Amino acid sequence: MPELPEVENVALALRAHLTGRRLTDLHIGYEGILRQGARATRKALIGRCIDRVHRHGKYIIINFSDGVQPDSHLMIHLRMTGQIFILDDYIPDKHVHLTFDFEGLPVHYRDVRKFGRLELVDHPEHPSAIAHVGPDMLLVRFREWYGRISHRRAPMKALLLDQGIASGLGNIYVDESLFLAGIHPLTKPVDLDEEDLREVWRISKRVLRNSIKHGGTTFMDFKDFYGKPGNFRSQLKVYGRAGQGCSRCGSTIEGIRIAGRSSCFCPECQPG
DNA sequence: AAGATTACCTGAAGGC
DNA sequence: TGCCTTCAGGTAATCT
Numbered sequence: 001m002p003e004l005p006e007v008e009n010v011a012l013a014l015r016a017h018l019t020g021r022r023l024t025d026l027h028i029g030y031e032g033i034l035r036q037g038a039r040a041t042r043k044a045l046i047g048r049c050i051d052r053v054h055r056h057g058k059y060i061i062i063n064f065s066d067g068v069q070p071d072s073h074l075m076i077h078l079r080m081t082g083q084i085f086i087l088d089d090y091i092p093d094k095h096v097h098l099t100f101d102f103e104g105l106p107v108h109y110r111d112v113r114k115f116g117r118l119e120l121v122d123h124p125e126h127p128s129a130i131a132h133v134g135p136d137m138l139l140v141r142f143r144e145w146y147g148r149i150s151h152r153r154a155p156m157k158a159l160l161l162d163q164g165i166a167s168g169l170g171n172i173y174v175d176e177s178l179f180l181a182g183i184h185p186l187t188k189p190v191d192l193d194e195e196d197l198r199e200v201w202r203i204s205k206r207v208l209r210n211s212i213k214h215g216g217t218t219f220m221d222f223k224d225f226y227g228k229p230g231n232f233r234s235q236l237k238v239y240g241r242a243g244q245g246c247s248r249c250g251s252t253i254e255g256i257r258i259a260g261r262s263s264c265f266c267p268e269c270q271p272g
Numbered sequence: 273a274a275g276a277t278t279a280c281c282t283g284a285a286g287g288c
Numbered sequence: 289t290g291c292c293t294t295c296a297g298g299t300a301a302t303c304t
Contacts, residue, residue, distance in 0.1 A: 001297060058298075079298050081282080095282090113281040115298070154275060163299075171297060260277065261297065 004168030035119030057167025082116030137168035184272025
């Protein structure tokens with residue numbers, strides 16, 4: 001499940017492999033992935049070169065230019081199961097819905113559950129389509145983040161997942177961040193002082209940065225950069241470990257539902 | 273207003 | 289060649 005670190009690695013790979021490349025064709029197997037449909041998307045992109053790749057939270061925005069007409073901007077969100085493959089010998093299966101042809105270099109978009117979306121947007125960094133999305137979690141300063149979260153009444157679990165406050169954390173990194181901060185997921189901002197919140201902000205950023213580092217080597221083989229044993233998944237302290245012993249204190253990790261999401265925490269290390 | 277719930281999808285896992 | 293239910297989670301839409 002791509003969260004900010006996985007999306008960052010995809011953006012890095014697209015930037016490294018595709019900058020300066022011209023899109024010569026686009027094969028579309030399932031049109032539902034394209035917000036504006038097949039015809040408009042092909043018209044906006046084919047014949048143009050990629051000149052920049054930008055990431056905001058879990059969104060990737062790719063700038064296409066032909067040097068004459070106004071640029072086109074393609075925004076990608078992988079949602080749950082979106083994947084991008086840049087491999088000459090990759091053999092597409094039934095879940096590959098799009099294949100971009102960059103003068104012979106194929107780039108495949110695969111998405112088992114078809115939740116992901118590619119859409120044409122009006123700005124290379126701040127499209128109006130995501131005006132409701134908050135600042136990137138890696139970039140947001142504490143003052144701004146504090147102002148956005150401190151007055152809210154929902155559980156910390158729900159607020160860290162809320163992309164309108166800051167963009168990038170998903171279910172896995174929220175659970176991990178709250179564990180490392182020693183805060184129960186049902187805790188509300190009103191129960192915390194400013195320094196507690198500063199610690200959550202600091203740890204969340206550290207978890208994301210740490211995971212970007214870990215995802216790198218696994219990602220670059222492009223074959224299965226999600227779920228490959230040996231990367232950050234092996235380091236998870238609480239996510240997906242309900243019923244198992246806490247690595248810090250030995251207590252049994254609990255699993256509950258908050259804001260419609262499974263939430264794992266250690267009742268001893270994260271008292272509430 | 274903002275918190276909570278459901279829809280969107282498919283596949284894996286588990287109960288029987 | 290088993291069928292059925294539940295679960296997984298990011299976001300938009302829809303409720304309260």
